[in-house]
Amino acid sequence: MQSAFFFDRDLSWLSFNGRVLEEAGNSHVPILERIKFLSIYSSNLDEFYRVRMPAVMALEKIHQKGADQQAAEAKTAILKEITTIINRQQERFGAIFTTEILPLLKEKGIHLVYNEPMPDSIKEEVSAYFYTHVMAFLQPVYLSISGIKFFPENNKLYLLTVIEGERGFNELVIINIPSDNLPRFYAVKADNKQYVVFLDDIIKDNLSAIFKHAVIKGCFSFKITRDAELDVEDDYEGDLARKIEDQLTKRDFGLATRLLHEPGIEDGHLQLLVMALKLQHASIIRGGCYHNLKDLGSFPVNEAGMSYDKWPAIRVKAGDGSLSLFEAIEKKDLLLHPPYQSYDLVLRFFNEAAVDPDVSEIYVTLYRIASDSRIGHALVSAARNGKKVSVLVELKARFDEANNIRWAKKMKAAGVKIIYSALSLKVHAKIALVKRKKEKRISCVGLLATGNMNESTARFYTDHILFTGHPEMLREMELLFIFLGHRKKAGNPGLINFNHILVAQFNLQERFLQMIDREITNARAGKEAAITIKMNNLEEKVLISKLYEASQAGVQIRLIVRSICCLKPGVPGLSEHITVKRIVDRYLEHGRIFVFHNNAATELYMGSADWMNRNIYRRIEVCFPVYDETIKDQMLQLLQLQLDDNGQAVAIDQHLNNVPLPKNGTLVYSQKAIYELLAKQQG
Known part of the structure; x- marks a missing residue:
């Protein structure tokens, strides 16, 4: 499809960072939080110059040397636009800091x-x-x-x-x-x-x-x-x-x-x-x-009233408290929503695995491990306690390489089997599997998440973590860990038959395309058809093009995309049935959620995969279905609050602008509403 139908990924990212900057200019945000948003904007821009600008400059030079004059001019124009946007944002940064932040600080002494x-x-x-x-x-x-x-x-x-x-x-x-x-x-x-x-x-x-x-x-x-x-x-x-x-x-x-x-x-x-x-x-x-x-x-400075009100993490019980966590998971799936809810259940999952005499094997992927990780310490203890522990440590997690290497060495010295992914293939999946043997019966429990197993980032990244005892899903996870242990490229997508989990390099893109096609078929048959997706980044053109096709067939598509979005919404004849929202608030939106109406038999998936070229073609990602109806209903409630957000959310229009939403009627701040809903449900 023509490039005119897609936003440039770098311009889209700058649009997101501009939204972060505007939160620093939001007079309703406490002053120290506004200062933090300035810090985040600055840090993001530094990373852009370290990671993206070299690629943009290299592409421009390649096209300048090549025969394609039109492509060369397009890349030169993009580079100029990037420079113009950054200069404009830097001026806005200076204005916010000098004319708003400094006077407000002086008012506070x-x-x-x-x-x-x-x-x-x-x-x-x-x-x-x-x-x-x-x-x-x-x-x-x-x-x-x-x-x-x-x-x-x-x-x-x-x-x-x-x-x-x-x-x-x-x-x-x-x-x-x-x-x-x-x-x-x-x-x-x-x-x-x-x-x-x-x-x-x-x-x-x-x-x-x-x-x-x-x-x-x-x-x-x-x-x-x-x-x-x-x-x-x-x-x-x-x-x-x-x-x-x-x-x-x-x-x-x-x-x-x-x-x-x-x-x-x-x-x-x-x-x-x-x-x-x-x-x-x-x-x-x-x-x-x-x-x-x-x-x-x-x-x-840390004066009272200058930061957000505290939202203490909600403690979540596993079952009625009479069972171990693993026994509770075997009886019923659990879903955790950090940072609204306490991360303690995740730590307990690994701590129990380390000392439970029935646990024989532990498998886990670690993409960004905390610097003083309680999970890492539990895995070291598990190995020393005689468990067979296999950990895939992703050494190529940008800017976390040194810390990941340090932990890999520490765990290896304790007897943990350390696996590194094939060099050209990052493992970005967030999964763990525990095998238990009791009275000659082997059972498994698993953890599948949208975010890293990192108790530090869990304090400010919104994610969703499923604890499950679903036998077929866990068997597929075990097959994936066996595959990863061989440190090979995916090669043949039919190598492993995944029916439940979606795994990039195997069936993830294909299954998502099939589910979109199903909505297209339903729409053309006059049935209600809808897709709701929340992710961090949306770039991959095959999947975007399929969403365009679905829009043209009449499928109602609602997207929540925090950062890069290359899809152009609201374009007549192309994407008029697609809306895109962006939410920037006290927590970093990080969960990936995929909902397909499926003629009222709703299917809901979550997982680690954004729809980026790197996630689809160069990583091992895992998305997982939510089968428990109670959990599914709760997730749909949380997602609806984000779709209703008109306090912190903005719409992305067909010109890549962050457009404030109408403030008519009830104001909905989704993060606050989610916290209050989960607190009420927890009692």
Whole structure:
């Protein structure tokens, strides 16, 4: 299908990050939460420059060198539009921060020193902090000294200082801002106020202690963003963990994609910096006075009434309390909804498996494991307690590689069988299987989730976790674990016959297409036909095209897509029966839910798979059916609250705009409504 029928994935992602930025500008959000949204926006943009910009720039160069002039012009236009959008968003960021956030902080008696002289009342204390804590980490680099080898690392902060030395000419000196070693902000109380000072300004205000015999002509902050891609061959056969560890040491020294600098640097000095640091191929971007504002996430203030009201996680019981968790699961499926509900049941699942004498085998996939994972500790204990424990650790989970490798080594040393996926195939499935042997009978219980088995992210990612004793589904999970243990590519989709779970590389795309086709058939027969899907990202064109076909047949399609959405909704003759909503609120929407009306015999699936090219074609994903009618009804209730959301949700229109929804009638804030509903149901 023509590219005109699809949004560009990078422009769509920028639209999502723009929605995050607007939440920072939402006057109804508590001020410290608004600051966190600024931090999230900044962190997201840094990742965009590390991950997506290298790909966009490479594609543009490929098309420029090729014969397809039209494709080359299209890629150049996309790159220009990306730059325009980011510049516009950065201006909005600055306006929110300076004209809204800073005045609101001052009203609360909090003075963030921002691009202004250091107040006299705190100068002495700030200077003392500089001499006793900061100075030890400073490493000035004079660019004029020949033979100096200096390589600015990825997203580290630096100051370009212009000094006039004793010989009367200007020199350029780079000074590191040691925000890896020290907090980015320093809090001081004086004049009945709470002052907060950037580490950057502490250094700037004490430059005379570094350059005692020089005149300081200017000082400007900058940072460099580098390509984050790891270079590991698809057919690499050696020690994969060691190979990725070697690559991680090089990641911060990758190709520079962006030089972001404070305004005011003379053109000649900027060019000297670019030449000295070999940044000729990077985007040179004039930013604000401060960079890495993702550090706002650690803003050192926590006053009452400046954050969201607390929603204590709802504790969920397993059965009547007289049974073990596994016995309760064997009797009836359970469904958990973190962070609204406590993650304790997941921890209990692995803890019981580690010590239950009836448990003989444990299988689990780990994509992003918490740094101090209770699940990891339970698996170590299980192995030491004589259980057969097999763990697939995904070493290629971007930005979590080092932590995953650390845990893989720890578990392996304890006797856990560690499996790494085939290099060209990530395992993104979130599943666990426990086999129990009692009185010569083997039974299984399983855990299937939409999100990682990570108790840290479970505090702010909305996910759904199914505990089940369904024999056929668990047998299929066991077959998948056996397959993964051989570290082979999927190859033949008919290799394993999955009838219940949907597995990418085997039957996932095919089954989703079949279920959409069934709705098309029903619509053409005059029957009610509808599809409701919630996911993080929607990009894959085969599935999008099938949704277009369903819309043209009259199927009513409601989508909730948090981030990338390449489908254009509401286009006459193409997608007029498709609506798309986006929800950004206190929690990160992360669950994937797929509902097919099926002529009133509703089918509901959940799982790990977004409809992205990578998920469909280059990963092992698992989506699973919900068979228990009580659980299904509850999920449909929760989903309906999100479809009804007109407080935090926006509609994505056919021009990729985030359009606020009408506030007529009752205002529905779905996350709050879901929490209240689950609390009421729990009693």
